[in-house]
Amino acid sequence: MSRSGHDFAALVDAYAQDLYRYAHWLCRDVHIAEDLVQDTLLRAWKSFDKLQDVKAARAWLITTVRREHLRRFERFQPTTVDVDEMEYLPAVPTDDVAAADEIRTRLSSLPVADREALLLQAGYGYSLKEIAEIMDTTPAAVGNRVYRARQRLLQQDAESGRREVQA
Amino acid sequence: MNCFEARRALLTDPARLPSTVATHVEQCERCGRVASQIRTLDLRVADALNVDPPVGLTERLKLAGPRRPRWLAPSMAGMALAASVLVAAIVIGWPAPSTVAGADWAGSVVSHTEYDAAHELTANPAAPADFQHVIERLGGQVRAIPEGLTRAGYCILEGRAALHAVIERAGQRFVVYVMPGVSTAETHVDLRGWRGEIISGENVAIAVIGRDATDDIEPLMKSLAASVQWSGTVRAG
Numbered sequence: 389m390s391r392s393g394h395d396f397a398a399l400v401d402a403y404a405q406d407l408y409r410y411a412h413w414l415c416r417d418v419h420i421a422e423d424l425v426q427d428t429l430l431r432a433w434k435s436f437d438k439l440q441d442v443k444a445a446r447a448w449l450i451t452t453v454r455r456e457h458l459r460r461f462e463r464f465q466p467t468t469v470d471v472d473e474m475e476y477l478p479a480v481p482t483d484d485v486a487a488a489d490e491i492r493t494r495l496s497s498l499p500v501a502d503r504e505a506l507l508l509q510a511g512y513g514y515s516l517k518e519i520a521e522i523m524d525t526t527p528a529a530v531g532n533r534v535y536r537a538r539q540r541l542l543q544q545d546a547e548s549g550r551r552e553v554q555a
Numbered sequence: 556m557n558c559f560e561a562r563r564a565l566l567t568d569p570a571r572l573p574s575t576v577a578t579h580v581e582q583c584e585r586c587g588r589v590a591s592q593i594r595t596l597d598l599r600v601a602d603a604l605n606v607d608p609p610v611g612l613t614e615r616l617k618l619a620g621p622r623r624p625r626w627l628a629p630s631m632a633g634m635a636l637a638a639s640v641l642v643a644a645i646v647i648g649w650p651a652p653s654t655v656a657g658a659d660w661a662g663s664v665v666s667h668t669e670y671d672a673a674h675e676l677t678a679n680p681a682a683p684a685d686f687q688h689v690i691e692r693l694g695g696q697v698r699a700i701p702e703g704l705t706r707a708g709y710c711i712l713e714g715r716a717a718l719h720a721v722i723e724r725a726g727q728r729f730v731v732y733v734m735p736g737v738s739t740a741e742t743h744v745d746l747r748g749w750r751g752e753i754i755s756g757e758n759v760a761i762a763v764i765g766r767d768a769t770d771d772i773e774p775l776m777k778s779l780a781a782s783v784q785w786s787g788t789v790r791a792g
């Protein structure tokens with residue numbers, strides 16, 4: 389045995405908060421998010437030798453949170469994808485400021501994959517290529533997703549602006 | 556470059572615009588407005604991620620994590636060694652010193668260097684931060700970043716986590732390993748064109764090897780030993 393609880397604590401200190409934010413955004417549930425982070429860090433700890441590159445570790449962890457979330461989600465959901473996402477995502481906690489709520493509500497009206505690609509780009513700063521690896525798709529497909537997502541959000545901004553002017 | 560192409564690029568990857576697009580956006584008022592709208596939008600999207608992790612998250616995760624070996628008892632705290640000791644000696648959280656013979660360490664150090672050829676990569680500006688991060692994760696403290704450090708990362712040698720770094724001095728490139736929990740006889744390395752030394756203190760070993768004639772690696776060894784401090788609790792049994 390060559391690993392210790394010490395390594396695990398260091399993993400938690402380095403990555404838990406960042407991973408929690410991502411996990412929470414994926415599942416919208418504080419308990420499930422914590423569970424996802426726990427599973428992911430334990431998995432990382434077990435495959436310690438795969439995490440040689442410090443910089444690659446975060447992308448690896450993000451990918452693992454995402455896979456674990458999908459795995460759980462698939463366990464509970466029929467495989468048809470065209471369900472409106474709002475039906476199965478619990479509501480976002482309401483104690484946040486209104487502006488953040490508004491953008492979250494709008495984000496949640498986007499198709500899942502478009503929204504996730506945009507969050508990984510705008511929120512985490514990953515490149516199209518890195519997002520493609522995380523989401524298991526092509527950079528061109530990621531480009532289309534973020535393009536669509538931004539276009540739609542800007543359109544909603546423009547519409548709500550018009551409504552405010554009319555009111 | 557026309558406005559249509561510029562909008563496409565702005566909507567697709569606003570933080571990494573090709574220079575032709577960036578120039579257009581600077582010069583075209585309408586595209587400039589769209590660019591600032593998109594930047595604002597991206598900031599709001601990033602904000603949406605900013606939920607506060609629940610109180611006690613990290614503590615709960617650590618408690619529910621893998622069980623700590625029982626010899627990590629805190630009762631032995633405070634028995635830190637004097638900082639001046641060459642290759643200061645005590646490591647937290649590592650099993651008993653390995654009994655693998657020196658010759659095996661030479662073999663595994665050279666094999667790992669050939670397998671994970673970090674020395675062939677260009678210098679990474681994040682090397683000092685990586686060095687710090689890895690040493691701390693291995694249970695040590697960084698006293699100084701070694702001069703000439705160009706890369707640093709994790710590796711596993713003989714099943715143990717170690718620091719794998721590249722240091723350039725006086726035109727020579729050295730591959731360096733800092734291996735906590737390893738104790739070995741002083742070993743001369745001369746294998747497949749790699750030459751160097753492995754030395755160890757009480758509970759940490761340092762290997763330095765190079766491709767070219769490495770006449771005098773002692774100063775490098777010494778500065779490495781001085782750059783990292785291992786402190787904490789003594790293994791209780």
Ligand SMILES: [Zn+2]
Pocket residue numbers: 557558559561579583584585586587
């Ligand atoms: Zn234009």
